[in-house]
Amino acid sequence: MSVSLDDIENSKCLFVFGYNGADSHPIVARRIVKARQKGAKIVVCDPRKIETARIADQFLQLHNGSNMALINAFIYTLIEEELYDKEFVAKYTEGFDGLWDVVKDYAPEAVEAATGVPAAQIRQAMRTYAGAESAVIMWGMGVTQYGQGTETVKSLAALALLTGNLGRAGAGVAPVRGQNNVQGACDMGVLPDLFPGYQSVADPAIREKFAKAWGIDPAQMDPEPGVRLSLVPHLAMEGKVKAYYIMGEDPMQTEADTSSVRKGLEALDLLVVQDIFMTKTAEMADVILPATSWGEHSGVYTCCDRGFQRFYKAVEPKYNVKRDWEIISLIATEMGYPMHYDNDQQIWDELRELCPIYYGVTYEKMGELGHIQWPCPTLEHPGTPILYTDLKFTAVASGKGQLLTHQWRKPAELTTPDYPLVLSTVREVGHYSCRSMTGNCAALKALADEPGFVQIHPDNARQLGIQDQALVWVESRRGKVITRANFNERVNRGAVYMTYQWWVGACNELTQENMDPVTNTPETKYCAVTLKSIDDQNWAESHAEQIYQDLKARLRSVVENAKPAAVAM
Amino acid sequence: MNRFILADANKCIGCRTCEVACAVAHRPDGDVTGVSAVNFNPRIHVVKGGDISTATACRQCEDAPCANVCPNNAIRREHGFVHVLQDRCIGCKTCVVACPYGAMEVVTHPVVRNTGAAVNVLVEKAQANKCDLCYTRPQGPACIEVCPTEALRCIDRNELEAMSAEKRRRAALDAGAQLYS
Numbered sequence: 001m002s003v004s005l006d007d008i009e010n011s012k013c014l015f016v017f018g019y020n021g022a023d024s025h026p027i028v029a030r031r032i033v034k035a036r037q038k039g040a041k042i043v044v045c046d047p048r049k050i051e052t053a054r055i056a057d058q059f060l061q062l063h064n065g066s067n068m069a070l071i072n073a074f075i076y077t078l079i080e081e082e083l084y085d086k087e088f089v090a091k092y093t094e095g096f097d098g099l100w101d102v103v104k105d106y107a108p109e110a111v112e113a114a115t116g117v118p119a120a121q122i123r124q125a126m127r128t129y130a131g132a133e134s135a136v137i138m139w140g141m142g143v144t145q146y147g148q149g150t151e152t153v154k155s156l157a158a159l160a161l162l163t164g165n166l167g168r169a170g171a172g173v174a175p176v177r178g179q180n181n182v183q184g185a186c187d188m189g190v191l192p193d194l195f196p197g198y199q200s201v202a203d204p205a206i207r208e209k210f211a212k213a214w215g216i217d218p219a220q221m222d223p224e225p226g227v228r229l230s231l232v233p234h235l236a237m238e239g240k241v242k243a244y245y246i247m248g249e250d251p252m253q254t255e256a257d258t259s260s261v262r263k264g265l266e267a268l269d270l271l272v273v274q275d276i277f278m279t280k281t282a283e284m285a286d287v288i289l290p291a292t293s294w295g296e297h298s299g300v301y302t303c304c305d306r307g308f309q310r311f312y313k314a315v316e317p318k319y320n321v322k323r324d325w326e327i328i329s330l331i332a333t334e335m336g337y338p339m340h341y342d343n344d345q346q347i348w349d350e351l352r353e354l355c356p357i358y359y360g361v362t363y364e365k366m367g368e369l370g371h372i373q374w375p376c377p378t379l380e381h382p383g384t385p386i387l388y389t390d391l392k393f394t395a396v397a398s399g400k401g402q403l404l405t406h407q408w409r410k411p412a413e414l415t416t417p418d419y420p421l422v423l424s425t426v427r428e429v430g431h432y433s434c435r436s437m438t439g440n441c442a443a444l445k446a447l448a449d450e451p452g453f454v455q456i457h458p459d460n461a462r463q464l465g466i467q468d469q470a471l472v473w474v475e476s477r478r479g480k481v482i483t484r485a486n487f488n489e490r491v492n493r494g495a496v497y498m499t500y501q502w503w504v505g506a507c508n509e510l511t512q513e514n515m516d517p518v519t520n521t522p523e524t525k526y527c528a529v530t531l532k533s534i535d536d537q538n539w540a541e542s543h544a545e546q547i548y549q550d551l552k553a554r555l556r557s558v559v560e561n562a563k564p565a566a567v568a569m
Numbered sequence: 570m571n572r573f574i575l576a577d578a579n580k581c582i583g584c585r586t587c588e589v590a591c592a593v594a595h596r597p598d599g600d601v602t603g604v605s606a607v608n609f610n611p612r613i614h615v616v617k618g619g620d621i622s623t624a625t626a627c628r629q630c631e632d633a634p635c636a637n638v639c640p641n642n643a644i645r646r647e648h649g650f651v652h653v654l655q656d657r658c659i660g661c662k663t664c665v666v667a668c669p670y671g672a673m674e675v676v677t678h679p680v681v682r683n684t685g686a687a688v689n690v691l692v693e694k695a696q697a698n699k700c701d702l703c704y705t706r707p708q709g710p711a712c713i714e715v716c717p718t719e720a721l722r723c724i725d726r727n728e729l730e731a732m733s734a735e736k737r738r739r740a741a742l743d744a745g746a747q748l749y750s
Binding site: 021022026027029030033034036037049051054055429430441442443444445446447449489490 | 579580582583584585586588589592593601602603604605606609617618619620621622717718720
């Protein structure tokens with residue numbers, strides 16, 4: 001994000017689009033509440049009446065899958081009502097005319113039916129946003145987990161550029177990442193086309209720099225970008241990927257369309273899973289590499305605001321586990337490249353030397369729980385809390401902010417009479433990601449446990465003869481799962497919501513891909529489903545319990561029957 | 570006057586951290602890993618409606634209906650709150666019925682009881698569960714300590730008086746000014 005998380009408290013206006021802080025990041029939600037207490041205007045765009053919507057000045061309850069139509073209407077309003085910052089646009093941006101070409105058909109009045117938002121509300125929202133002294137747009141997976149995610153992000157950035165809300169205190173764009181340290185993974189080059197520090201693998205000079213540091217021949221380095229995670233199962237089925245080494249991911253739980261992921265993983269010659277607990281993915285592995293957990297080692301996380309933070313070991317690791325980097329070093333050594341590090345700091349210092357934007361972030365500077373935001377190019381540099389303060393947007397040669405938007409495309413799988421409800425996958429506060437960690441926490445299990453929940457508006461549930469807390473079938477074209485109906489007056493009629501972490505009520509058995517063409521992120525926010533009531537609830541309870549116990553027994557037996565490594569490394 | 574826990578619905582984000590902190594604080598071993606779905610008995614409850622998220626707990630009434638109806642004199646006002654003497658509680662649930670806030674719950678937990686004939690048997694002991702302001706905890710109420718948005722407060726006589734004074738001021742100055750205009 002271009003701003004700092006703590007700076008969000010100081011903004012005069014928070015424009016929250018497809019981001020549910022209270023469930024995804026309570027610590028960020030606290031900033032939103034504080035900003036509100038300090039008098040910030042809050043505008044929320046979301047199909048559900050999320051916690052932030054309760055305290056908002058304005059809540060635009062848009063239809064699922066209409067993001068781009070709504071944002072184009074916002075852009076239309078800014079231009080038509082001349083609410084935009086003409087001086088800023090002229091000096092620091094490009095593409096204004098092209099913008100109008102796209103949005104001219106998106107008058108708020110014209111998109112009322114598509115978005116479900118009254119035109120007056122759309123216009124009022126833009127008057128508030130453009131009129132604020134400073135404003136931050138916050139967005140989350142409600143924007144990016146659509147087939148049109150990348151384009152939608154660009155159009156949100158256009159709102160900030162049009163109103164000059166970039167490069168100063170309390171003003172900017174704030175995409176809040178899906179998981180803890182996702183930013184760190186990107187920073188470290190866990191992307192198919194980048195080295196650490198956002199340096200392209202296609203650049204020969206960059207390859208040479210890394211090859212020199214690692215003592216290898218630059219010609220040995222692969223100049224082609226790799227493949228993205230969501231494409232691996234498909235490439236495996238085509239026979240193009242033979243082996244898959246997964247570290248700390250559970251695609252059988254977290255990726256869209258589980259049955260297609262399952263077929264992909266089954267088609268592999270070799271699956272290696274490095275993780276801290278057993279998962280449905282680890283169950284399929286040929287080799288399991290047990291690693292230390294977050295409390296058993298130290299390291300550096302990056303927060304979604306580009307801030308590096310050191311963290312420290314809380315307990316000594318037990319049993320036969322190793323540090324992630326130790327495992328990588330041992331495997332590299334076995335494969336003929338002797339790799340050895342003594343400690344975290346050696347790795348960090350190597351990273352600093354190779355990545356100009358991190359160079360100034362020394363261990364000493366990070367100190368105990370300090371927070372230093374990249375870019376930080378020199379040892380004297382204090383870090384960069386706010387990006388673009390010079391209003392130069394260096395992603396393009398001209399240095400001008402690119403005003404971009406696109407025609408709205410409907411989601412790939414629309415509802416039909418057979419599958420009349422939209423399923424959107426969401427988060428819940430008590431459980432994190434695939435739940436391999438929080439599912440082992442007794443207190444969090446007490447708050448929410450298998451077979452999970454499907455949130456549904458009471459009116460929709462009554463039409464289907466479904467009682468609150470009853471077990472139901474949720475069915476899509478790809479599968480069906482059993483889960484518990486959870487009446488919720490805050491969700492919109494016509495859509496149901498499930499969290500992706502449950503083994504029994506596994507919503508990704510139902511979701512579909514329709515990936516964004518740039519990021520290959522699947523469209524997990526939208527597919528068509530139907531709900532079916534179950535007459536014999538006693539049978540349903542024991543059936544759900546049986547599925548859960550069987551799966552636990554299977555995972556246990558995989559561990560018990562696993563052969564320990566023949567060679568002691 | 571008794572103090573009591575009050576949640577500000579404008580700050581509550583419905584995260585239920587207070588519930589977990591409460592359940593853990595009232596375990597004799599204070600061990601979070603000992604909590605399970607069976608013994609998870611928080612004395613503060615998050616309530617979510619269409620427009621409200623907030624937490625509810627005992628108001629520590631000055632003339633407490635729960636204490637008035639208890640047939641075994643297990644509930645009394647002491648230590649600055651309405652205190653349940655658990656060894657006197659018989660689990661009759663009259664207090665649950667009497668409480669207008671739904672703040673009282675009767676829960677059971679297994680205990681070993683000696684029958685007197687050198688035989689130890691496992692029996693269910695009832696307990697009337699309500700907020701005790703964590704009176705044995707030196708740091709004060711656990712829920713207040715953990716709330717990420719500082720939505721929970723312990724209201725005492727002074728704070729209640731300040732709240733009322735502010736409301737009187739607003740009523741008089743805002744509404745009063747218009748009365749004769």
